[in-house]
Amino acid sequence: MTAHRGTTARAHRATAGVVLLVLLAACTGGGADEPTATPSGTTSSPATQDPTRQEPPVPEGEPAPTLAVLPEVELAVEDVATGLDAPWGLAPLPDGTLLVSLRDARELVVVDPATGAVEAVSGPGAxxxxxxxxTGGEAGLLGLAVGPPDGxxxxxVFVYRTAxxxxxxxRGTLAGRELSALTPVVQGIPAASTHDGGRIAFGPDGYLYVAxxxxxxxxxxxxPASLGGKILRVTVDGAPAPGNPDPASPVWSLGHRNxxxxxWDVTGRMLASEFGQDTFDELNVIVPGGNYGWPDVEGTGGAGAGFVDPVATWATDDASPSGLAVTREGAxxxxLRGQALLRxxxxxxxxxxxxxxxxxxxSLLTDHGRLRAVLTDPSTPPGEDGSAVLFVLTSNTDxxxxxxxxxxxxxxxxxxxAG
Structure with missing residues (x-):
């Protein structure tokens, strides 16, 4: 079992406790069933002009990228590195290597995908x-992100950890394999032995998203005043990013469990994977100001109360979805508990x-046990035909x-x- 699950099923139960979402919709003339609205007076940005999209991934005037429609795919799998101790976070470094966090060892290592060599990170930050x-349970050294070259x-290097x-x-600077002293970006996120979130990533808009x-x-x-059960959107210094639903708040979306x-896909659409409790795990399309229903609804059935329904669900025994990557043809x-790469x-x-x-x-890649993280290979951009290279971390020593x-x-x- 991966996520702590309570004893009370909450599937398909919704209430009207969505005051923030209704207020956001009212500010722009939308109804309560339009959770993508943002308040008037919000700083204009590409992300808020169309709430389902981030900045255009191609220069203005060029054709917008499209997704490939592939009913089936084929996979070829090879080991890059072995002997990792409860790996959790995975992020590409500018030199083509990969940074990996070891949750319980509280260490960072660098993996060379060409040779499989694993080097420990040292320095005051380490x-x-x-x-x-x-550490303990699901707490420890968790997600990683690396600032984009044009950001x-x-x-x-940005890290999410339990303190x-x-x-x-x-955040800190990695010079070679030495990490500088770290400075805070976001603090005060609720922590426990389970339900710690932990994934962080830079969006196409250059801002940092924190799950x-x-x-x-x-x-x-x-x-809305708590940082728990949210997706946050902040600058690299931790301030609320311009264009957030509430300009004074880092909250991008709320009503999340874990x-x-x-x-993000090539059209700019933002996706998130989420642990359910007793009934449904979820894949969601994230829109600014969206309320995803927890704890009043698990899975679908909340749209009538102003919540955003997931676009895909699994029985909790079949998934426990952790890391997420998207290619041209799918998510x-x-x-973890499902022991598969879920497409x-x-x-x-x-x-x-x-x-x-x-x-x-x-359900693909069902012969490697628990899987924790997945990342598209930055050196091999996904092809228009749907081809792609992914890096995947297993999680059998957790x-x-x-x-x-x-x-x-x-x-x-x-x-x-396929074929």
């Missing part, structure tokens, strides 16, 4: 992570926010798996159209 990170902190006073995001959990405190997800995957979720194919070339834009989920010789592993997965 000492801080080892000495100041709290405000190019090449800098004595809660979860937090820190948090409810830390076993159900009231936090619907409380988000552990964030990704790929790292399944949700795209069925419309221009995207969309409803379940009709997504095909039936598929205390809930059945380790095999060589676990845990970093895998290279080549995706090609």
């Amino acid at each position: 000492d801080d992570l080892r000495d100041g990170t709290v 405000d902190a190019p090449g800098e 004595p006073d809660g979860n937090e995001v820190l 948090t959990g409810d830390a076993q405190q159900e009231g936090t997800s619907q409380d 988000v552990q995957g964030l990704a 790929y979720l790292a399944g 949700v194919p795209f069925v419309t070339p221009d995207g969309g926010t409803s379940a009709d834009a997504f095909g039936a989920p598929q 205390g809930r798996g059945d380790p095999r010789d060589g676990d845990d592993r970093l895998l290279r997965v080549t995706v090609t159209p």
Whole structure:
């Protein structure tokens, strides 16, 4: 079992406790059934002009990219590195190597995907992570992100970890294999032994997105003043990013239980994977100001009360989706309890926010045990035909798996159209 699950099923139960969402819609003349609205007076940005999209991924005037529609794909799998201790976060570095966080060891390592060599990160930042990170259950050293080359902190390393006073995001500079002293970006995120969220990623708009959990405190997800049970959108210094639904708040979306995957497709659509409790795990399209219903609804059935329904669901025994990546043809979720790479194919070339834009989920890569993270290979951009290369972290040494010789592993997965 991966996520802590309570004893009370909450599937298909919705209430009207969505005051923030209704207020956002009212500010722009939308009704309560339009959770994508943002308040008037919000700083204009491409993300808020069309709430289902981020900045255009191609220069203005060029054709917008489209998605590939592939009912089936084929996979080829090879080991890149072995012997990793409960790996959790995965991010590409500017030199073509990959940064990996080891949750319980409270360490960062660098993996060379060409040779499989694994090098430890040292320096004052590494000492801080080892000495100041709290582990236990799902807590520890979690998500990673690296500042994009055209952003405000190019090449800098951002980490999400559990500290004595809660979860937090820190940043530092990695020179070679030495990490500088770390400075805080976001602090005060609720923490617990489970439901810690932890995934962080830079969006196409250059801002940092932070996925948090409810830390076993159900009231936090619907409380706009709490950082728990949210997706946050901040600058590299931790300030609320321009264009947020509430200009004074880092909250981008709310009503989440435990988000552990964030990704964007080539059309700019934002997706997130989320642990359910007793009934449904979810894949969601994230819109600014959207309320995703927890704890009042799990799975579908909340749209009538102003909540945003997921576009795909799984029984909790079949998924526990952690990391997330998207290619030209589908979303790929790292399944922990489901022990599979979960594929949700795209069925419309221009995207969309409803379940009709997504095909039936598929379970792939079912012979490597628990999977924790998935990343598109930045050196091999996904092809227009749907081909792609993914890096996948297994998670069999995290205390809930059945380790095999060589676990845990970093895998290279080549995706090609079937046939």
